[in-house]
Amino acid sequence: MDITEAVKQIAEADIEKLILSNPKSKDVPYQKMTVRPLLIQKQKMYQLERFTERQAFQENIEPAALAQVLVQSLQEEYSQLDGWSHKANYWIKISKKGKVFYKEKKKKEADAPQELAQQNRKKQYLLDAAEAPRPLVDLGVVTKEGKVVASKYDKYKQINRFIEMIDEGIGPEIKQINIIDFGCGKSYLTFVLYHYLTQVRQIKAQMVGLDLKADVIETCNQIAERYGYDGLHFEVGNIEGYTPHFSVDMVISLHACDTATDFALYNAVQWKTARIYSVPCCQHELCHQMKRQSAGSLTEYGLLKERFAALLTDALRADLLRAQGYQVDLLEFVDMEHSPKNLLIRAVKKKESAGKNNHAKERAEAAMAAYQVMPTLYRLLYEEDEK
Numbered sequence: 001m002d003i004t005e006a007v008k009q010i011a012e013a014d015i016e017k018l019i020l021s022n023p024k025s026k027d028v029p030y031q032k033m034t035v036r037p038l039l040i041q042k043q044k045m046y047q048l049e050r051f052t053e054r055q056a057f058q059e060n061i062e063p064a065a066l067a068q069v070l071v072q073s074l075q076e077e078y079s080q081l082d083g084w085s086h087k088a089n090y091w092i093k094i095s096k097k098g099k100v101f102y103k104e105k106k107k108k109e110a111d112a113p114q115e116l117a118q119q120n121r122k123k124q125y126l127l128d129a130a131e132a133p134r135p136l137v138d139l140g141v142v143t144k145e146g147k148v149v150a151s152k153y154d155k156y157k158q159i160n161r162f163i164e165m166i167d168e169g170i171g172p173e174i175k176q177i178n179i180i181d182f183g184c185g186k187s188y189l190t191f192v193l194y195h196y197l198t199q200v201r202q203i204k205a206q207m208v209g210l211d212l213k214a215d216v217i218e219t220c221n222q223i224a225e226r227y228g229y230d231g232l233h234f235e236v237g238n239i240e241g242y243t244p245h246f247s248v249d250m251v252i253s254l255h256a257c258d259t260a261t262d263f264a265l266y267n268a269v270q271w272k273t274a275r276i277y278s279v280p281c282c283q284h285e286l287c288h289q290m291k292r293q294s295a296g297s298l299t300e301y302g303l304l305k306e307r308f309a310a311l312l313t314d315a316l317r318a319d320l321l322r323a324q325g326y327q328v329d330l331l332e333f334v335d336m337e338h339s340p341k342n343l344l345i346r347a348v349k350k351k352e353s354a355g356k357n358n359h360a361k362e363r364a365e366a367a368m369a370a371y372q373v374m375p376t377l378y379r380l381l382y383e384e385d386e387k
């Protein structure tokens, strides 16, 4: 059997992982290379990861290119390949004289369907814990062995879902992106998103995380420097009145408290930001403004009033963003069991020619009049402008 034939058996299988090792000479720049499947925008790709002693370099390739890459790597660089698919384990060894040895060990029939069933049940996350992405390990969400820490499962799920939603909106033509994360806090999401964009999607990203807490920001900057994340910086500051250093393609905010979300949305609108992803939290503003009788039984009981006011806040935010020329969706972020703060506002800027949506503005104003409320976002967009 020659290398091409041996590789063909593997490249056509539904592989889970390949490791190419044993460099043929000292001139081979990388000690080993791994190959894993991944989904980018729902398209299957393979990620090649090449390792030196200290660093790893990633490259994504189309499935059609896999066989050629493997053949070339085994001809020129590595003398061993170990591989795993759902159905079999594979092994290629090339002797010093160039003889090719190939072995394939099928998994037991009894095991295979069970494993496949498990595989099907397992939710496919964009960031696979098994790969132990460094930010997730250092932030204590995933262990070094690639297991999700039980108490951090909700965080793992939230981060993955947020990134999944962002990923859907970044087409393959996008090679560079500038993002601000408002109210980044400890920055789980910020680090992991930067990792995903730059390492997995291979996009050049500039990101700023902004928060009021100086100590937290200092730690985040130290971590970013330690990782060599050149495009990621953290700043101490208030969302209100923040001025960016670059043109902003995307604004994100995860659980920015109460009206901090409104300032984040307002900034994004002012900067004509193309995409906004915001998961609000602790929306007390309208609840304080609403009178007990303003919506009948919906505002009679404290608990209902709080929930109704929170829903009204997001409904108004959606209409006010639409009024500013955005297409808006309110999406379930994660299941209720993983976080009750589970509504995500996704706003995508329409073409300038689409103009402003007066109907959405009028609808928001009618609701504001009916419930006698004045949300911060409206005040910022309309009243401040008139001053």
Ligand SMILES: C[S@@+](CC[C@H](N)C(=O)[O-])C[C@H]1O[C@@H](n2cnc3c(N)ncnc32)[C@H](O)[C@@H]1O
Pocket (backbone or CB within 6 Å): 182, 183, 184, 185, 186, 187, 188, 189, 210, 211, 212, 213, 237, 238, 239, 240, 253, 254, 255, 256, 257, 260, 281
């Ligand atoms: C609930 S935490 C969320 C942190 C992070 N996004 C996450 O999901 O893990 C909210 C963060 O928003 C920050 N924050 C609240 N108001 C802010 C403002 N006006 N400007 C900047 N940061 C603010 C807080 O300091 C806090 O760290």
